[in-house]
Every structure is written in structure tokens, then in C-alpha cells.
Amino acid sequence: MNAPAETVRGGVAGWFEERLRISGLLAALLHVRIPVSAQTYYLGGISLFLFGVQLISGTLLALYYKPTADAAYESVKYITSVVDFGWLIRSVHHWGATLMIASVGLHMGRIFVQAAYKYPRELTWMFGVLLFAVTILFGFTGYLLPWDQKAYWATTVGTEIAGGVPLIGDALLNLLRGGADVSDATLNRFFGMHVLVLPLLLAGLVVVHLTIVHQLGLASPRHPEPRPVRRGGPAQPVDEPLKPFFPHYILDELIAWFVVLAALVVLASVLPAGLEDEADPLITPQHVKPEWYFLSVYQLLKIVPRTIGIVAPMIAVAILLLLPFLDRNPAVAKRRRPLALSAAVLAVIGLVALTVWGAQS
Amino acid sequence: MTSRRRRLGTGRLQLLRLAVVVGGLVALAAVGVGGAVAQDGGSSPSPTASAPVGPTASGATGDTNTCRTCHSAIDNVQHEITEAWGASVHAQAGINCADCHGGDPTSDQVTVSMSVAAGFRGTPGRTESVATCGDCHSDVTRMRQYQIPTDQYAKYRASVHGEQLFGAGDARVAICIDCHGSHDIKKASDPTARVYPLNVPSLCASCHSDTAYMEPYGIPTNQLAIYSESVHGKLLLDESDLRAPTCVSCHGSHDAKPPSSAEVVGVCGRCHTATQALYEQSRHAELEIGPKCWTCHGNHDVVQPDESRFFHPKPPSIDCTTCHNPVDRSLVLSADRFTNDDDRRCDTCHHPDSLLYAQAEGIHDALATAAGAYDAAEAKIREAAGVGMIVSDADVELAGAKTSLIRARAAVHTTKLTDVAALADEAESKAGAAQAIAEEKLDDALRRRAAMVIVLALIVVNVFALILIRRRLDHSYAGASNGKPRANVLS
Ligand code: HEM
Numbered sequence: 001m002n003a004p005a006e007t008v009r010g011g012v013a014g015w016f017e018e019r020l021r022i023s024g025l026l027a028a029l030l031h032v033r034i035p036v037s038a039q040t041y042y043l044g045g046i047s048l049f050l051f052g053v054q055l056i057s058g059t060l061l062a063l064y065y066k067p068t069a070d071a072a073y074e075s076v077k078y079i080t081s082v083v084d085f086g087w088l089i090r091s092v093h094h095w096g097a098t099l100m101i102a103s104v105g106l107h108m109g110r111i112f113v114q115a116a117y118k119y120p121r122e123l124t125w126m127f128g129v130l131l132f133a134v135t136i137l138f139g140f141t142g143y144l145l146p147w148d149q150k151a152y153w154a155t156t157v158g159t160e161i162a163g164g165v166p167l168i169g170d171a172l173l174n175l176l177r178g179g180a181d182v183s184d185a186t187l188n189r190f191f192g193m194h195v196l197v198l199p200l201l202l203a204g205l206v207v208v209h210l211t212i213v214h215q216l217g218l219a220s221p222r223h224p225e226p227r228p229v230r231r232g233g234p235a236q237p238v239d240e241p242l243k244p245f246f247p248h249y250i251l252d253e254l255i256a257w258f259v260v261l262a263a264l265v266v267l268a269s270v271l272p273a274g275l276e277d278e279a280d281p282l283i284t285p286q287h288v289k290p291e292w293y294f295l296s297v298y299q300l301l302k303i304v305p306r307t308i309g310i311v312a313p314m315i316a317v318a319i320l321l322l323l324p325f326l327d328r329n330p331a332v333a334k335r336r337r338p339l340a341l342s343a344a345v346l347a348v349i350g351l352v353a354l355t356v357w358g359a360q361s
Numbered sequence: 362m363t364s365r366r367r368r369l370g371t372g373r374l375q376l377l378r379l380a381v382v383v384g385g386l387v388a389l390a391a392v393g394v395g396g397a398v399a400q401d402g403g404s405s406p407s408p409t410a411s412a413p414v415g416p417t418a419s420g421a422t423g424d425t426n427t428c429r430t431c432h433s434a435i436d437n438v439q440h441e442i443t444e445a446w447g448a449s450v451h452a453q454a455g456i457n458c459a460d461c462h463g464g465d466p467t468s469d470q471v472t473v474s475m476s477v478a479a480g481f482r483g484t485p486g487r488t489e490s491v492a493t494c495g496d497c498h499s500d501v502t503r504m505r506q507y508q509i510p511t512d513q514y515a516k517y518r519a520s521v522h523g524e525q526l527f528g529a530g531d532a533r534v535a536i537c538i539d540c541h542g543s544h545d546i547k548k549a550s551d552p553t554a555r556v557y558p559l560n561v562p563s564l565c566a567s568c569h570s571d572t573a574y575m576e577p578y579g580i581p582t583n584q585l586a587i588y589s590e591s592v593h594g595k596l597l598l599d600e601s602d603l604r605a606p607t608c609v610s611c612h613g614s615h616d617a618k619p620p621s622s623a624e625v626v627g628v629c630g631r632c633h634t635a636t637q638a639l640y641e642q643s644r645h646a647e648l649e650i651g652p653k654c655w656t657c658h659g660n661h662d663v664v665q666p667d668e669s670r671f672f673h674p675k676p677p678s679i680d681c682t683t684c685h686n687p688v689d690r691s692l693v694l695s696a697d698r699f700t701n702d703d704d705r706r707c708d709t710c711h712h713p714d715s716l717l718y719a720q721a722e723g724i725h726d727a728l729a730t731a732a733g734a735y736d737a738a739e740a741k742i743r744e745a746a747g748v749g750m751i752v753s754d755a756d757v758e759l760a761g762a763k764t765s766l767i768r769a770r771a772a773v774h775t776t777k778l779t780d781v782a783a784l785a786d787e788a789e790s791k792a793g794a795a796q797a798i799a800e801e802k803l804d805d806a807l808r809r810r811a812a813m814v815i816v817l818a819l820i821v822v823n824v825f826a827l828i829l830i831r832r833r834l835d836h837s838y839a840g841a842s843n844g845k846p847r848a849n850v851l852s
Contacts, residue, residue, distance in 0.1 A: 077751065081754070087809075247834060251827055254827055255827045255828065255831070265813055269813035271749055275751055
């Protein structure tokens with residue numbers, strides 16, 4: 001990409017451009033067009049923004065956090081009550097996690113409703129499901145770190161569920177806990193997962209996800225993507241009104257981020273992250289409850305036989321992953337997808353009902 | 362109660378059956394060996410006055426116990442008796458049928474094994490049975506190996522039960538087997554034993570709550586009902602807390618007798634040691650007619666005390682002669698016990714115009730102030746926790762205040778205003794410190810909210826700015842494309 005001499009501007013931008021020759025790449029990344037009818041609700045971008053918030057607040061927390069069973073609780077207490085703005089950082093990280101899981105879930109819902117997972121975006125969707133799984137794992141591993149009673153016992157119950165997985169349950173339980181019980185060893189591996197493995201994994205998956213999104217452009221919620229007429233031939237042209245991605249869409253996205261930031265600030269100030277008594281393996285609290293996003297599985301486990309309660313969510317994830325191949329209907333209009341949409345509505349009702357039930361019982 | 366009657370009935374049946382079997386023989390042999398029958402313990406101060414019977418005397422071991430072989434086959438009742446014995450501590454220690462019933466367990470001839478000549482005694486009578494138990498259980502040499510005391514028989518004789526049995530010949534009183542069982546004896550530490558602490562209240566009540574059975578003695582029968590509602594009863598019966606006193610903790614078991622007014626301080630003090638020590642320092646303790654523990658706290662109905670225990674809502678009308686001799690002004694009041702809980706108050710004895718009333722008032726006020734400060738601090742801390750603040754440091758301070766408050770309340774037993782006031786002040790100042798921490802946190806929470814509003818305002822400004830830019834962009838874009846979005850080919 002040899003830029004002709006006449007396009008080189010002066011000033012700082014020009015100085016850098018001469019040395020980086022990057023304007024072509026930026027133009028390719030930013031100056032794309034998206035269908036006017038595309039309605040993303042900015043949820044993918046919000047998920048990305050929240051991931052950024054979690055990276056920054058998490059890094060700040062790591063400055064004071066001590067990942068050992070002896071010191072973890074005290075260090076979290078220290079962060080919350082002594083460190084300047086420690087309470088804010090911790091509360092932002094706490095609420096950021098909840099909002100991120102919510103926004104990733106809603107993003108997935110938007111993709112489903114608009115049928116954006118269909119040809120040619122099957123891989124975008126599958127990487128998305130992996131992103132969803134990693135986000136949930138973030139929540140699961142992070143929950144233990146404060147090492148209070150809630151953290152300890154929710155993790156005890158959570159890992160026990162993993163221990164019920166057919167065939168590999170025992171090995172999985174041992175792998176997760178690093179021993180027979182939730183202990184210092186568990187805390188260490190959860191910490192390692194939470195601050196090293198999962199962030200790298202999520203970042204990598206996001207890069208792949210967004211690259212594919214960029215390459216394919218946003219889906220039209222009105223027309224199915226045309227297939228090539230014959231092998232290697234050009235796509236059938238579709239008359240679709242387009243608008244620029246930059247700066248129009250980016251500006252809207254920015255406004256959405258500010259709104260989410262405002263929500264985050266309010267939640268962190270009004271309902272700051274708390275801390276229960278320090279974890280005590282000898283005292284089982286009366287009510288052990290997981291975070292809200294695990295309540296449905298938790299409640300399901302209480303009402304059906306153990307194996308079913310464990311295998312059913314695994315099958316659900318498998319169905320999600322393979323959805324683009326299971327749903328062969330090419331239509332994107334809602335009227336023409338009655339089966340997929342009613343199945344989804346039922347699934348959501350079931351999920352919400354189980355969550356509410358789990359929260360109340 | 363009913364179970365005991367049933368046991369008595371079974372015993373009689375058994376006797377009858379035995380009489381039929383060995384009737385003739387007994388008549389013959391009795392002439393020669395009448396003296397061998399155990400004497401009545403009631404007439405002898407020591408049960409060992411009769412010929413000692415025991416494991417060594419009977420010689421019955423394991424498979425040579427012919428009693429068991431035959432009796433387990435007679436009928437269901439007999440079978441159950443042998444089974445119950447088989448599961449008992451006695452069976453474990455090798456104490457066999459013949460050790461209590463006499464006879465020769467090595468012979469399988471009923472005419473020999475159950476002959477008077479072989480020392481057969483049948484079922485001991487109720488009075489006699491106490492001596493039968495006492496025979497072994499008073500024998501230090503025999504009991505040493507089991508590490509159990511040997512004074513139960515002596516204690517029993519000194520109990521109300523024992524006095525009634527041996528003195529008045531009243532066999533309706535509780536005897537060893539009524540509480541411990543006869544064939545099915547278990548260790549007191551066995552949770553299924555009737556004498557296991559958690560089971561003691563209902564065991565005593567099996568007779569003592571029976572109005573008909575208790576009628577001749579004119580004693581109340583509602584103690585269990587009252588006790589169940591007391592701090593002690595709730596702790597023991599509802600929470601299975603074995604530290605809580607059962608009936609026998611205060612009355613004694615083998616030596617059961619209600620504690621007297623002179624004894625009650627020592628009885629309560631067995632557990633409430635520190636409180637007893639404080640009480641001993643008081644003016645109350647110096648006076649022979651002074652109030653004892655139960656004067657203010659009651660006995661079976663002890664409840665959690667608080668500051669309301671000091672005074673009646675309205676002072677009762679008492680005049681000088683209620684307490685003082687009108688002639689020489691000496692104290693005549695004997696404030697032993699009040700059945701009505703409302704009467705267990707300082708101003709039942711101390712007249713509102715008296716100096717001692719003023720002192721009681723001072724003690725009450727010091728405590729009430731400290732308790733008020735404690736409650737206020739606790740409420741503030743909960744409030745701070747409610748807005749999401751971490752309050753563990755305030756909780757630590759509050760725990761200190763609690764300790765001081767408990768000590769101040771205990772010091773009431775000294776009746777010394779200075780002692781109580783010093784500790785109450787300490788509690789108050791610690792509670793104050795805890796409250797200050799909580800208030801600081803509440804202020805902090807308010808500041809956070811103020812900061813939040815500022816940040817929100819900044820965000821709103823930014824969003825407005827962005828919306829403005831967005832509008833302008835739309836305009837210029839619409840202008841450039843003649844008000845219509847450009848159509849394009851999606852590839
Ligand atoms: C950390 C998690 C995720 C991030 C940061 C993320 C980010 C994004 C972004 C920025 C877009 C552009 C359009 C938009 O904003 O909606 C997008 C599109 C997309 N995402 Fe995600 N995503 C995540 C998770 C998921 C998940 C869980 C799924 C589905 C299982 C998914 C499926 C898709 C698909 C199919 C598209 C293309 C949509 C279209 O072309 O209209 N993503 N994602």
C-alpha cells in the first residue's frame with residue numbers, strides 16, 4: 001500500500017502517517033457502510049465496552065488483591081474500606097460483571113431475533129457462543145475471589161454440580177478444586193483463570209469475532225444474505241440502502257456507552273459491592289445461593305434428577321452452538337420463522353421462571 | 362407413670378408363673394433356708410448387710426446362663442425381657458439374671474435352678490429392689506473398674522424419695538428402676554437412656570405432672586410446663602444444649618430434694634459462678650433475710666432479665682410495717698420467693714422515698730442509659746450496612762460495648778452503684794465510639810451519592826454534546842445525498 005506523496009498531510013498526523021502508513025488500514029476498518037435497516041441496539045459494542053471496563057477495574061483491583069486463602073478476604077476488605085476509591089473500583093467491577101453478562105445475553109438474543117446467525121454468519125455466531133461461555137466462566141471464577149462465606153459456599157455448590165457431569169465428573173471436580181474441598185488451591189487456580197487465561201481467551205475470541213463481523217458487514221434484518229449463483233461467481237446484488245459506519249454508527253455507540261457508564265456509576269454508588277463473613281469451611285450458611293445468572297440451573301437441579309439437571313444445560317449449550325446448522329430455514333422475516341421464535345420464547349419463559357423460582361426459594 | 366404400673370403388673374404375673382412352677386418345692390425348702398431370702402433394705406442402713414450377690418457369686422457366664430435359654434422361649438413378654446437385658450450395660454458387664462433374682466444359672470433343671478436352695482428370690486419387691494441395686498452399686502471394690510460413683514444408695518436414702526420409701530414405707534415414690542429401667546438399663550450418657558439429660562425433664566414429669574398421682578403429696582404438677590418456657594427449658598429442650606440445667610441439676614438426682622432458701626445461691630452458683638461471686642459482695646448477701654437468686658429471678662420460670670426487672674410500672678403501695686417492726690424498726694420482711702413474676706422487683710421491698718430506692722434507681726438509670734446507647738449504636742451500624750457500607754470495624758467496637766454492658770448488668774448483683782456505673786459508662790463510651798464509626802460511614806455514603814450526581818451530570822453533558830454532533834452529521838450527510846440514503850450493492 002504505497003501511499004502517493006500528494007496524500008501525505010502535515011502536522012503530527014502526517015508525521016505518524018509517514019512512518020506508519022496506516023491510513024489505508026484505518027480506512028478499511030472504519031469507512032464501511034452498514035444497512036440503514038440494521039438495528040443492533042449497540043449491544044455487541046456495549047459488551048465490548050464493559051469488557052474494557054472490567055479490564056481496567058480488574059487491573060486496579062489486582063494491585064491490592066492477594067490470592068491466598070489466608071490473605072484474600074482481608075485484602076478485599078482493605079480495598080473496600082481503606083484504599084482510596086477502592087470501594088468504587090470494586091463496585092464497578094462487581095456491577096460491570098453483571099451488566100456484561102446481561103448485555104452479552106441480550107446481544108445474543110438480538111442476533112437470534114434478527115436471524116443474523118444464518119448464512120454466512122455461522123462462524124460469527126459460534127465464536128459468539130464461545131464468548132458467552134467465557135463471559136460466564138469469568139463470573140464463576142471471579143465469584144470465589146473475595147473469599148467470604150457466600151463466595152466459598154457458592155463455589156462449593158457450583159463445583160459440586162460440575163462433579164455430577166457423567167463419566168468425567170470426579171476428575172472435573174478434582175481439576176476445578178485442586179483437591180477434595182474448596183481450598184487455597186482452588187482459590188489459586190480460579191485466580192489464575194480469572195486474571196490470565198480468560199482475559200487472553202476473551203480478547204483473542206473478540207478479535208476473531210469482530211474480524212468476521214467486519215469482513216461480512218452487518219446483516220440485514222429484512223433480507224436473507226444472497227448466496228453466490230454458482231461456485232466462485234459474484235453474489236446476487238440486493239438493493240439495500242446503506243449508511244456510513246464511521247462516524248454515524250460510532251457516535252451512536254459512544255452515546256450508548258455513556259448511558260451504560262451512567263448506569264454503572266449509579267449502581268456502584270447506591271448498591272456497592274458488599275462482603276460477608278470470612279469463608280469458614282466448618283460453618284455452612286443456611287441459604288447458599290449462586291449469582292443470578294446461575295439461579296436457573298441451580299433451581300433446575302433442585303427439581304429434576306441430578307443427571308438430568310446437569311446434562312440438560314449442557315445439551316442447551318450444544319444446541320446454541322450448532323443453532324445455525326440446526327435451523328435450516330433461510331428466512332429472516334419473523335413471520336416466516338414461527339417455529340424458531342416460539343421455541344425461543346418458550347425457552348426464555350422457562351429460564352426466567354426458573355430464575356425467579358430459584359431466587360425466591 | 363403408666364409404664365411403671367405396667368412394669369409392676371408384669372412383675373406380678375411373672376411371680377405367679379414362678380409360683381406355679383416351683384410352688385411345691387419352695388414350700389418344702391423354705392423350712393430350711395428361709396433366712397437366705399434377702400432382707401428388706403428399709404430396716405438396714407447398708408444394703409451389704411445381706412449376703413452380697415454379684416458376678417462372682419452367681420458364676421453364670423455366657424452359655425451357662427440357663428435362665429435365658431428357657432425364658433426367651435416361654436412367651437413374647439419373657440422373650441422381650443431377655444432381649445432387653447441382652448442389650449443392657451449389665452449384660453455387657455456380665456451381670457446376669459441370677460445376680461438380681463438369685464438361683465442357679467448353671468442347671469437346666471427348673472427344680473434346681475429356681476430353688477430356694479439355690480438362692481432363688483424371684484422378682485424383688487419395690488423396696489427390696491433398691492437394696493438389690495445398692496448391693497453392688499455401693500461396693501467400691503466392685504464399682505472401681507467401671508469408674509462409677511458408689512454413693513447413690515446413701516444419697517437416695519437422704520432424698521425425699523428415699524425418706525418417703527424407707528421412712529413412711531410409701532412404695533409409690535421413684536425407685537432406681539423407675540428412672541433407670543430394670544432389665545433395659547443404659548448408661549446415662551446414652552442418648553436413648555431415660556436418664557440422658559435431654560430426657561430428664563419428661564422422665565421426672567412422668568410422675569410429677571400426673572395430678573392424680575401427686576395428689577396425696579400436695580405438690581404442684583405444672584413445673585414441666587413452666588420450665589419449658591424458661592430460658593433454661595428452651596435452651597435444653599428446643600436447642601438440645603446440654604449445658605442447660607435439667608431438673609436434677611438443681612434438685613439432685615439420687616438425692617432429689619428441693620433446694621432450701623439457704624442453699625439456692627450455691628445451687629445457681631454452680632453454673633453462674635461469676636454472678637455468685639458478685640452477689641456475695643452485696644448487702645443482700647449479708648442479710649439473712651435478704652433476697653436470694655430466686656427472689657428476683659424465680660425458679661422454674663427463669664426468664665432473660667433486662668432493665669424492666671427493677672421497678673413496677675406503678676410503685677406498689679407499701680407502708681413501713683410491711684418491712685419493719687413498728688416498735689424497733691428492725692426488718693421483719695422475709696422476701697423469699699414471689700410466685701407472681703410482677704412482684705420480683707426492687708420496689709416490692711424498697712419504698713420510693715427510701716435511700717436504697719434512690720440507689721436502685723441510680724443503678725437502673727446507668728444501665729438503661731448504657732443499653733440505650735448500645736441500641737442506638739447498633740441501629741446506626743445496621744443503617745450504614747443497609748446503604749452498603751462495610752461495618753466490621755464498627756461491629757468490633759460494638760462487641761466491646763456489649764461485653765461492658767454484660768459486665769455492668771452482672772454487677773447489679775453487688776448492689777453497688779459505683780461498680781455498676783463505672784462499667785455502664787465504659788459500655789456507653791464504647792457504644793458511642795461504635796456509633797461514631799457508623800456515622801462516619803453514613804456521611805461517606807452521602808458524599809458518594811453527591812459525587813455520583815456530579816458524575817451523572819458530566820455524563821449528561823457529554824451525551825448532549827454527542828447528540829448535537831450527531832444531528833449535524835445527519836444534516837450534512839442528508840445534504841450530500843439529496844435527503845436520500847444512498848443505495849449500494851452489498852457484497
Ligand atoms: C464478549 C462478548 C461479545 C462481544 C464483545 C461482541 C461484540 C460484537 C460486536 C461489537 C458486534 C457488531 C454488531 C453489534 O454491536 O451488535 C457483534 C456482532 C455479532 N455478534 Fe457479537 N459479541 C459478543 C458475544 C456474542 C455472542 C454471545 C454471540 C452469539 C452467540 C454473538 C454473535 C454475533 C453475531 C452473529 C454478530 C453479527 C451481527 C450482524 O451481522 O448483525 N456475539 N458482536
